[in-house]
Amino acid sequence: MAKSIYRRLTRRRRALFGYSQLWAAPDHLLLVQSSRFVENYQRFAFADVQAIVVTERRDRLVAQISIALAAILWSAAALAMQGWFGRGFFLITGALAVAAVAVDILRGPRCRCHLYTAVSRELLAPVDRVRTAKRFLAEIRPAVEAAQGRLEQAPVETPFTPAGAPPEIPAAHGYLPELVFVLFLIDAALLLASLRFPRSPVAGALPTTFFAEIVLVIVALLRAGRESRRVIYAVIAAALVCIGWDGFHLGRSLIALSLESARRPHPEALMTAWEPLAHGEAIFAVAWRIAAGTVGLVMAYLSRIA
Amino acid sequence: MTQAICCGECSWPVPAELWNWDGNREEGAHCPGCRAPLDVSVFPAISRARAGPLPQALEAESEASCFYHTESRAVAPCDQCGRFLCGLCDIEMDGKHFCPACFNRSAHVETRRTLYDSIALALATFPLALFWPAIFGAPAALYVVIRRWNAPLSIVPRTRVRFYLAALFALAELAGAGFLIWAFVRVPRLGPS
Numbered sequence: 001m002a003k004s005i006y007r008r009l010t011r012r013r014r015a016l017f018g019y020s021q022l023w024a025a026p027d028h029l030l031l032v033q034s035s036r037f038v039e040n041y042q043r044f045a046f047a048d049v050q051a052i053v054v055t056e057r058r059d060r061l062v063a064q065i066s067i068a069l070a071a072i073l074w075s076a077a078a079l080a081m082q083g084w085f086g087r088g089f090f091l092i093t094g095a096l097a098v099a100a101v102a103v104d105i106l107r108g109p110r111c112r113c114h115l116y117t118a119v120s121r122e123l124l125a126p127v128d129r130v131r132t133a134k135r136f137l138a139e140i141r142p143a144v145e146a147a148q149g150r151l152e153q154a155p156v157e158t159p160f161t162p163a164g165a166p167p168e169i170p171a172a173h174g175y176l177p178e179l180v181f182v183l184f185l186i187d188a189a190l191l192l193a194s195l196r197f198p199r200s201p202v203a204g205a206l207p208t209t210f211f212a213e214i215v216l217v218i219v220a221l222l223r224a225g226r227e228s229r230r231v232i233y234a235v236i237a238a239a240l241v242c243i244g245w246d247g248f249h250l251g252r253s254l255i256a257l258s259l260e261s262a263r264r265p266h267p268e269a270l271m272t273a274w275e276p277l278a279h280g281e282a283i284f285a286v287a288w289r290i291a292a293g294t295v296g297l298v299m300a301y302l303s304r305i306a
Numbered sequence: 307m308t309q310a311i312c313c314g315e316c317s318w319p320v321p322a323e324l325w326n327w328d329g330n331r332e333e334g335a336h337c338p339g340c341r342a343p344l345d346v347s348v349f350p351a352i353s354r355a356r357a358g359p360l361p362q363a364l365e366a367e368s369e370a371s372c373f374y375h376t377e378s379r380a381v382a383p384c385d386q387c388g389r390f391l392c393g394l395c396d397i398e399m400d401g402k403h404f405c406p407a408c409f410n411r412s413a414h415v416e417t418r419r420t421l422y423d424s425i426a427l428a429l430a431t432f433p434l435a436l437f438w439p440a441i442f443g444a445p446a447a448l449y450v451v452i453r454r455w456n457a458p459l460s461i462v463p464r465t466r467v468r469f470y471l472a473a474l475f476a477l478a479e480l481a482g483a484g485f486l487i488w489a490f491v492r493v494p495r496l497g498p499s
Contacts, residue, residue, distance in 0.1 A: 004461075004462060006463065021462075023462050030461075030462070032460070032462060034421070036424055036428070037420065037421055037424050037428070038418060038419070038421065039421060039461075041416060041417050042417075048351060049349055050352040050354075051311050051325075051346060051348040051349065051352060052346075052347045053311060053312070053313070053314055053320070053344065053345070053346050053347075054314070054344070054346075055313055055314030055315050055337070055342050055343075055344055056343040056344075057315065057342070058315075111314075112315065113314070114312075114314050116309065116311060117351075118309070118354065121309075121312075123314075137345065137347060141347055144347075148349050148350045150350070151325070151326060151348050151349055151352065
């Protein structure tokens with residue numbers, strides 16, 4: 001087999017249906033974009049490269065820690081399991097999620113890398129970490145300079161660069177936090193109703209509303225970086241911990257119910273008598289929801305009129 | 307005018323003072339727009355003119371004209387077909403001059419390749435997830451392996467291991483299918499007779 005002229009510069013950056021990778025030839029850079037069954041190639045001659053811009057992206061440590069905590073809580077559900085299959089499932093899936101977050105943190109800060117030629121501005125997707133970008137630049141910069149020489153001074157006719165920083169654009173506040181707080185209050189009302197009327201079908205709706213709570217809280221926390229109302233998101237983050245606590249007890253109750261129903265010949269009666277949370281746990285769930293919902297709504301209102 | 311070098315986060319133009327920022331300085335370069343840390347490497351090609359030479363109009367009837375633009379003065383003949391070319395049509399590459407037609411014919415720059423080894427491997431493995439479709443997937447995978455064995459792989463280094471694996475899986479699946487058919491036909495049915 002003939003020796004290839006290409007030398008690997010970066011690892012494959014995998015996506016759902018393919019990957020992209022950078023390779024270097026003696027006189028050009030090759031960007032390979034694969035859709036698994038077909039590869040597309042883009043070549044950039046070193047003599048034509050005008051600039052390479054690496055921009056470090058905002059860190060997402062809060063989101064990473066939130067996901068890791070959620071994964072740990074998920075793994076903790078294994079403690080409530082009786083059988084080895086259930087324990088293994090929760091432990092393995094939780095450990096995988098924690099490992100994914102750990103790998104993401106260990107890979108270091110994220111970045112975007114753009115390559116400029118006279119006719120294009122191309123995003124080099126495989127260069128997505130600062131560490132990779134440093135290695136990439138250490139290899140590419142000498143090759144481009146060997147083809148073009150060094151730029152001793154900026155061209156006389158420099159492109160348009162506005163003076164000073166751009167004007168501050170006020171971020172528009174979304175209504176997602178308010179929605180989350182209203183959902184807390186609705187769930188508190190549902191929980192109270194299920195406590196007052198234990199035989200009513202209200203309890204059956206709770207797993208669904210709990211799930212909606214979790215999804216909305218996670219989405220709200222992921223979008224928190226765009227907003228300036230930090231205190232509201234601190235309330236939501238605290239609520240997430242309480243949701244984890246409720247979820248743990250709810251999961252334990254569900255598992256106990258399923259095990260008991262498997263043993264009984266007529267599980268229908270068991271279903272109607274099911275209480276998702278014990279009395280003390282239910283009181284706690286109602287209390288924190290009312291507190292978080294009320295405080296959150298008041299703070300959201302105050303921040304809007306301020 | 308040269309094109310603006312922009313921040314990758316906010317697209318705010320990066321001023322020339324931040325180009326090729328010396329990494330030894332205490333504070334790194336930051337985008338004036340979003341304050342994101344930047345590393346801007348700019349090379350001499352930034353000052354290269356974007357447009358090529360413009361064609362010149364004929365001044366006398368005795369002057370040679372471009373084959374494609376009869377009112378433009380020829381500046382060079384095509385090294386492939388000999389046609390006269392104006393400044394617009396002349397494509398210079400490695401010291402040689404080409405007309406657009408000859409450049410298109412001679413340039414063999416691949417921008418796309420089909421990866422038959424990956425297709426064969428997918429045909430051999432994906433249908434196996436649904437079990438019965440493997441009866442069709444395995445022969446199809448074998449066909450692709452045999453038919454496309456000599457087809458060029460990726461232009462970057464890549465081994466034929468996917469072809470080998472696809473053939474191995476496909477043969478194993480066919481053998482398994484054959485065994486199952488034999489078992490159904492040969493083994494006497496159990497139960498009360």
